Amino acid sequence: MGMTITEKILAKSAGKDKVIPGENVWLNVDVLMTHDVCGPPTFAIWKKEFGEKAKIWDKDKLVIFPDHYIFTKNVHANRNVVLLREFAKEHQIENYYDVGTDRYKGVCHVALAEEGYNIPGTVLFGTDSHTCTSGAFGMFATGVGNTDAAFILGTGKIWEKVPESMKFTFNSKLPEYLTAKDLILQILGDITTDGATYRAMEFDGEAVYDLSMEERMTLTNMAIEAGGMNGIIAADEVTRAYVKQRNDKPYETFQSDSDAKYFKTYEYNVEEIQPLVAKPHSPDNRDNVKNVEGTALTKCYIGSCTGGKITDFINAGKLLLGRKTQVPTFIVPASTATAQQLEAEMINGVALKQIFLDAGCKIAESSCAACLGGPDDTFGRAVDKDVVISTTNRNFPGRMGSKKSEVYLASPLTVAASAITGVITDPRNFL
């Protein structure tokens, strides 16, 4: 019996020839990532548990991105960034990307890719559920809590139950009215928010391999929304080209064997998929945009690790060029590199940033911002009974702020089309 790509990577990390789904293995971790929300408590546990002799297993493998609560007056949130800074200074952590300096990068999952930490065949753990995003690079990546992260910090090791794999194949060419966001919402509607719990989600097919790395990251990013342990796309030439620009380390790529065993496989013809939304209050509450068209909105939001990458803004810009938004529309580039690209990337000779400003959008600096609500003064935060359409990843009650608000999740095309009309709108009306 063959192995899946996830099983092969975990076997290599565990120093074994073979692993079997369900078995517990101890993994050797290649990269540990943390941020301002979970870094300080992780470091506190590490100090308490390892005591005076506490030692970081490998300083080059620890990466710290402040990104969650950055542009806020909240004193507790600001203190967390100070704690990161002090820790990085005390332990001379080179891979620390401080706020208020040229090194500040923005949202960790996008910055990990941009800064060359995503390497095919490796194992990455992060103190954030969307760490699964990195799986777009043919690597194993998953989220853990502070205690597990503290354990990794001191030992470089962690136990993990080898997951069964599920395979999702998207055939045909992606129509211009769809993005990777529609594909993952399609899956979520089919398997629900616990359909992949403790399992690997492997993505395959022509429509997947036609995607840019940024769009592939949207697919793997939301694996956690189905409960997935990891999302993964085997590396190809697109992956290699992206990695080569950022890192010259040698690496090994893995592919699933043709006789690998899957818990379940799904096949889709993307030409049959419609623009989709996830209605309040769950990412699996899928519906066709057509069925909710006309729903009145109070806010539109384009941002986050899921929907704030350059490809998301190119898609939104295509529709917003020369048009005005009818409701407050918030733009949050996921990373500082994305923010720079907004000024460089043109549609018909107009920079994306100018397109958004001309359309009446508000643009913020890079951070997680209102994707997860955050402190009261967070940019774009849902208040009172806001009805929001957003390119982000979760719409559980209160996720974007107010418990009374309603959040629809959609692609950047659908959000941009809706911003133009002020009501939920099918992007095909403008394409």
Add this chain to the structure above:
Amino acid sequence: MEKIIKGKAFVLGDNIDTDQIIPAEHLVYSLSDPDESKKYGQFALSGVPAAKSGLPEGHIPFIEVNNFESKFDIIIGGGNFGCGSSREHAPFALQKAGIKAVVAESYARIFYRNSIDGGFLIPYESFGKLSDKIKTFDQVEIDLEKNILKNLSTDIKYNLKPLGNVLPIIEQGGIFEYARKAGMIV
């Protein structure tokens, strides 16, 4: 590890995500400062919509205003308990509020791991949903040796799934003690 956990049940529905367990705006407090960390208890389950707080009736506050601990001891949940973010603040907040165990039909992976590896609470899985069989305020008792939950208010017993290969970690109170006992770390 205690052999019996006994107390008042607080019942919740399916898909209680970590934003409902501890809303993101509260993730800024210290978890190690004894005074400040009480706030996690104060705001535990504050993201649950009122109508779904304390089933079947709902509108039952888990924590009274300005209190730091709950009068409830055991949470009965439905499917996919603890889904969403990786925040360890979630099982921590429940522990701070005084919760000893959660009994749910299923768990999201990271919440389950965090509960065990951090030694915050015992995440028991039930056979089928108990959230529509047990009522908020019912007195319940979990026998950790027999893996049985008894509803003392109705005298009905329910089997729970054995904790399996995570039991040794739970018995040691978390992954660090477990690893010390196993000689993996000093």
